[in-house]
Amino acid sequence: MTDYRRLRVALLGAGSVGSQVAGLLRQHADELADRAGARLELVGIAVRDLDAPRDVELPRELLTTDAETLIVGADIVIELMGGIEPARTYVLQAINSGADVVTGNKALLATHGPEIFDAADQVGAEVYYEAAAAGAIPIIRPLRDSLAGDRVQRIMAIVNGTTNYILDRMDTEGAQFADVLADAQRLGYAEADPTADVEGFDAAQKAAILASLAFHTAVPLDAVHREGITSIDKSMMDSARHAGYVIKLLAVCERLTGPEGESISVRVYPTLIDRAHPLASVHGANNAVFVQAEAAGNLMFYGAGAGGVQTASAVLGDVVSAARRHIAGGVGVGESTLANLPVVPVGHVTTRYHITLEVDDQPGVLATVAGILSEGRVSIATVEQTVVGDGEAGSGIARLVIGTHKALEQDLSETVDRLAASGVVERVVSVLRVEGD
Numbered sequence: 001m002t003d004y005r006r007l008r009v010a011l012l013g014a015g016s017v018g019s020q021v022a023g024l025l026r027q028h029a030d031e032l033a034d035r036a037g038a039r040l041e042l043v044g045i046a047v048r049d050l051d052a053p054r055d056v057e058l059p060r061e062l063l064t065t066d067a068e069t070l071i072v073g074a075d076i077v078i079e080l081m082g083g084i085e086p087a088r089t090y091v092l093q094a095i096n097s098g099a100d101v102v103t104g105n106k107a108l109l110a111t112h113g114p115e116i117f118d119a120a121d122q123v124g125a126e127v128y129y130e131a132a133a134a135g136a137i138p139i140i141r142p143l144r145d146s147l148a149g150d151r152v153q154r155i156m157a158i159v160n161g162t163t164n165y166i167l168d169r170m171d172t173e174g175a176q177f178a179d180v181l182a183d184a185q186r187l188g189y190a191e192a193d194p195t196a197d198v199e200g201f202d203a204a205q206k207a208a209i210l211a212s213l214a215f216h217t218a219v220p221l222d223a224v225h226r227e228g229i230t231s232i233d234k235s236m237m238d239s240a241r242h243a244g245y246v247i248k249l250l251a252v253c254e255r256l257t258g259p260e261g262e263s264i265s266v267r268v269y270p271t272l273i274d275r276a277h278p279l280a281s282v283h284g285a286n287n288a289v290f291v292q293a294e295a296a297g298n299l300m301f302y303g304a305g306a307g308g309v310q311t312a313s314a315v316l317g318d319v320v321s322a323a324r325r326h327i328a329g330g331v332g333v334g335e336s337t338l339a340n341l342p343v344v345p346v347g348h349v350t351t352r353y354h355i356t357l358e359v360d361d362q363p364g365v366l367a368t369v370a371g372i373l374s375e376g377r378v379s380i381a382t383v384e385q386t387v388v389g390d391g392e393a394g395s396g397i398a399r400l401v402i403g404t405h406k407a408l409e410q411d412l413s414e415t416v417d418r419l420a421a422s423g424v425v426e427r428v429v430s431v432l433r434v435e436g437d
Contacts, residue, residue: 004039007323010074010099011045012067012090013081014054016308017104017131018045021078021315023056032316036323044070046081046090055308072097076322078315079103088112095119095127100322102315104131110205110221113212114337126325128318133206134159136310137303138317139289143213151294152214155253156435159206161285161305162190162197163229163249167270168283170237171246177232189285199228200249200268207251210289211266214253216339225267225346232270236430239356239401245272246280250435255341256348263344271435272354279436347410352381352437354403356429357419361387361398365424369400372422376415379405397426403434 011022025032025042033039045058046067064070067090071077077094079101081087087108094101096119103109109116109132120127130140134157143152158164162184169180181198184190196202204224211219229249240247250271256263273280278300282288287305292298304310359365366385373380382403388396404412412431419425 002034004033004037005327006041007036007038007075007326008043008073009040009076009078009319010043010070010094011078011080012070012087013079014045014047014052014058014063015080015082016055017311017315018078018080019054019056019058020308020312021080021319022058022062024309024312024316025319032320036320037327038323040076040319040323043074046070068093071099074099075326076100076102076319078319079105079108080315081105082107084108084111088116091116091127092119095123095125098123098125100126100128100325102128102318102322104129104311104315106132106202106205106209110208113209114218117337126322128322129209130318131311131314133209134287134289134301135161135303135305135307136313137287137289137301137305138314139210139301140213142299142301143210143291147214147291147293147296150296151255152291153255153294154292155210155214155251155289156279156292157207157210157251157253157289158248158279158282158287159210159251159289159305160197160200160203160249161287162194163200163203164282164287165189165285166198167229167232167247167249170232170234171241172283174234174237176234177230198230200226203249203251203268207253207266207268210251211253211264211343212337214291215255215264215341216337217264217341217343218337219264219266219343223266223343225265225269227269229270231430236356236432239354240272240432243272243354243401243403244275245354245434246275247271247432248273248279248282250279252435254349256344258348263342263348265344265346265349267346267349269433271433273434273436277436347408347413349409350406351409352404352406352434353378353412354401354430354432354434355416355419356431357400357402357425358388358397358427358429359400359425361396362424365398366400368422368424369402369419372418373402373404373415376418377411378407378415381405399429
């Protein structure tokens with residue numbers, strides 16, 4: 001057996017991912033030592049409850065509730081606790097003690113990333129976070145390293161497995177949102193309180209991380225426009241299918257060029273994707289990240305976006321990288337955020353839309369609607385009308401599905417408000433963006 005240098009590894013958290021990381025570190029110790037060039041010694045696991053049930057059986061002597069003592073003297077600290085505090089405090093303590101940090105904590109990085117990366121730069125440490133954006137999918141290294149010499153133009157990403165599972169079943173089975181959500185909770189895809197997933201908070205955190213990397217700009221979480229999927233119903237799914245689209249919750253990170261120079265837009269919302277687009281074929285709880293780069297062209301990264309053992313794969317890859325850096329020596333590679341591009345509100349975005357309206361089934365209504373759209377600088381591409389009721393003109397409500405050419409989000413939003421107040425529109429059923437052109 002090769003006599004490798006030993007590196008002390010401290011693990012914070014032993015939930016579904018943490019327990020798998022601990023198990024794999026111990027099970028594959030010899031293989032990991034050969035790959036890393038160092039023996040990775042798991043010296044302890046900080047937990048809140050020593051007696052809590054865990055997915056992997058772990059030696060009792062490794063468990064401790066004293067995280068601070070465990071951090072001191074560690075070469076690598078793996079943070080898998082989740083949440084902001086005490087994770088932020090522990091990560092900063094680890095960095096200041098000279099350790100490299102491996103984390104999968106998207107909420108922490110989206111909220112306090114600049115502070116943490118700056119602390120690492122000050123002491124020459126490095127923060128690894130492959131598991132924070134898309135689970136097992138390798139996307140952090142490709143953005144940070146492989147595409148560092150290119151210019152990323154746009155990222156469209158499915159980064160929340162719960163919402164993709166829900167929308168996929170609504171599309172393929174015609175199921176209702178509430179029914180699929182209940183199934184997702186029973187299967188463990190969704191939490192008892194699914195707000196973080198279905199309202200887009202989880203995806204927004206990941207979008208902030210991806211955009212920061214892709215555009216070399218610190219993107220604060222509050223600059224990410226966010227909408228969830230709770231308003232999506234069967235009728236909207238049917239309409240999308242009829243028009244040749246599928247509805248996905250997308251994180252869209254885009255470089256914009258305007259009269260005042262370059263800026264970026266980061267947003268999360270349900271969108272229409274053409275069924276021929278690669279993202280349309282992402283089914284179940286899987287994730288995918290579609291990158292459009294100036295030189296490399298279109299790239300897609302696909303796989304499991306969650307799951308204990310799957311995410312543990314990404315964490316262990318980071319641990320091996322951290323170990324190799326320790327063996328090679330030198331300071332850590334800092335985050336590149338010097339571009340400092342402004343992050344603009346969603347109103348600056350230009351895209352296509354599908355607007356569904358319920359209107360009075362009266363002569364001249366369509367002309368009125370078209371006039372309001374034209375006044376708002378929104379150009380009509382397609383119109384489909386369906387009469388609700390007995391089908392006799394003037395006897396009921398007509399449903400209009402209007403497809404637009406590309407329009408400015410701010411113009412579109414103001415125009416929809418005018419339509420709603422026009423007197424001929426009974427209800428604005430939905431407004432969905434079309435992405436992927």
